[in-house]
Amino acid sequence: MSIKLDEELIGSNPWWKGGFFHISIKEREIYQEILPYLEKKQIIGIYGLRRTGKSYLIYYLIKKLLETKEPRSILYFSMDDFGQTSLREVITAAENLSGMKAAYVFLDEVQKLDNWAEQVKRLYDLGNCKIFVSGSESLFLRKTSKESLGGRIFEFEVGPLAFGEYLSFRGIKTGALYSKEIREALGHYLLSSGFPELVEEKDLFFIRKYIKEGIIDKAIYRDIPERFEIEDPSILERILNIVVDNPGLLVDKNDLAKTLGVSRGSVSKYLFYMETSFLLRKIHNYSANASTSEKKLKRYYPAFSPLGIGLKTDPEYMGKVAETVCILKSRTKFFWRNPQKDEVDIVLTGPLLPIEVKYRETPSVGGLFKFMQKFRADSGFVITKDLEQKEGQISYIPLWKFLLGSEKARAQR
Structure with missing residues (x-):
């Protein structure tokens, strides 16, 4: 030896x-x-x-x-x-x-x-x-x-590459002069999920295989069962697939337990295992009272862009992909949803800043205004596909600029 x-x-x-x-x-x-x-x-x-x-x-x-x-x-x-x-x-x-x-x-x-x-x-x-x-x-x-x-x-x-890091790895410069190249690179960034070894990979099915077999399956079928008593690891995979298909899912553990045919306690444990394994991210419904926030239903997101594993490109799903990467970039702990189902995707604190992700041509901001009125927030941000403008207290920012941290709304640590 x-x-x-x-x-x-x-x-x-x-x-x-x-x-x-x-x-x-x-x-x-x-x-x-x-x-x-x-x-x-x-x-x-x-x-x-x-x-x-x-x-x-x-x-x-x-x-x-x-x-x-x-x-x-x-x-x-x-x-x-x-x-x-x-x-x-x-x-x-x-x-x-x-x-x-x-x-x-x-x-x-x-x-x-x-x-x-x-x-x-x-x-x-x-x-x-x-x-x-x-x-x-x-x-x-x-x-x-x-x-x-x-x-x-x-x-x-150490998480997947941020968008700016991805551009650096590809040798794409940042700044207004290169905005065309940056926008063109955004789609592949979302597809590669920010994994360094996929930066230059173009094969969609290789990307999916790499993420599923090299990352997800090893965590679900090896890492987690080796450290915790898991009767059926496939339940972990089913939960992750549900969240990948529905990023930002508002999870009722009783309903999810019935869907999976397991106990509520098992669902709670499995969600926790996947959070601590960096497969899922959980955020809380914002309230001025911390205990109230803790009691409300939580949202769950994949801890990486789900596009590479989901391989769906319809407008609704792409909106959820954009929402996911904004959640990860901002490192937010909160969203907001009231009983009337008005919502804000991201709530940053210190100072209070609501951010709504509307990856569409004509974004609506009703929920954002209601949050600002209720909690007296001075300003708000809307993350869009291309629109960039300011209307009163609301700033509209293209997704690529937000991900690069080009605005005051850059990630809050």
């Missing part, structure tokens, strides 16, 4: 000998979010849906550290084939090879390490190094880290 471990360490840390991985690393928004935490003592946990670029984020952080730190003080190691090897053994072998103490420790596929959270906790408590953890089984990592590493870890989610 010692020879195999040494060989793996040398191959995994080419910077010890002045090299690096032969890969191209493109800039992403989340990279800048994490940089301020590089020198904080807390562990950095990197989680997210499969195939969204978690490993590339690790490589980026290592590359940034190499600009100012001694290369031999940076250790990267994947536990993929070394689950029975103790973390202490890995670090001791690395320090013997490099001739330096490991000041920055990156552990990929850390869930393969036996009792990983306790081993990482012991290393953290020694206070000798900065620790980064990541892995493909994000559900397990998050569940275990919250139980064992509370207060010691900062979590960062």
Whole structure:
């Protein structure tokens, strides 16, 4: 094991000998979010849906550290084939090879390490190094880290590409001069669901196969059942298919339980499992009273553009696709719907800002006005297909501009 471990360490840390991985690393928004935490003592946990670029984020952080730190003080190691090897053994072998103490420790596929959270906790408590953890089984990592590493870890989610990142990956510049190219690229962005490996892919059925088999099926039939007692994983798939077909579904758990032939408790658990696995996003019905908001029915969306897996292009469905990507971009926690069924798709807080997605030629804004009157919001936004104008307190913004964050309504963190 010692020879195999040494060989793996040398191959995994080419910077010890002045090299690096032969890969191209493109800039992403989340990279800048994490940089301020590089020198904080807390562990950095990197989680997210499969195939969204978690490993590339690790490589980026290592590359940034190499600009100012001694290369031999940076250790990267994947536990993929070394689950029975103790973390202490890995670090001791690395320090013997490099001739330096490991000041920055990156552990990929850390869930393969036996009792990983306790081993990482012991290393953290020694206070000798900065620790980064990541892995493909994000559900397990998050569940275990919250139980064992509370207060010691900062979590960062790597999601599908934002529209601006997608354009950058394709070499399309932003700005008014390139608005034609940007608008033309929007359709494929929605189809690719923002997965980096699909940026240049044009085959519709390959895209669907990639998303279903490489991402969804692995989460539903492997990751979730490995960590929770699931009698029938196909129920998870049925729930996800229902949400993919009806993005923004207002979920009554009793009705859904009857449709699926399972208990209400099972529906609640399955929805939670898919949320924590980054397959679904839940948002609450906004109220000035938090407890009231919690009691109302919630909306559920796919955690990625559903177009690539749904492959429907009728105007109504395309409107729901546009609504989904706006929900994801804004990171909203709220929508609004009153007993009379007046609605607003997105409600941002601090300051209060309602946003309605109307991906059609002649958008109506009755619900938006009623929300603004009820909650005394100073302004509102309507996301449209092409219309751009301002009427009183309402600003109309094309979808592509909203996704690029070109207006004051850009994503609220």
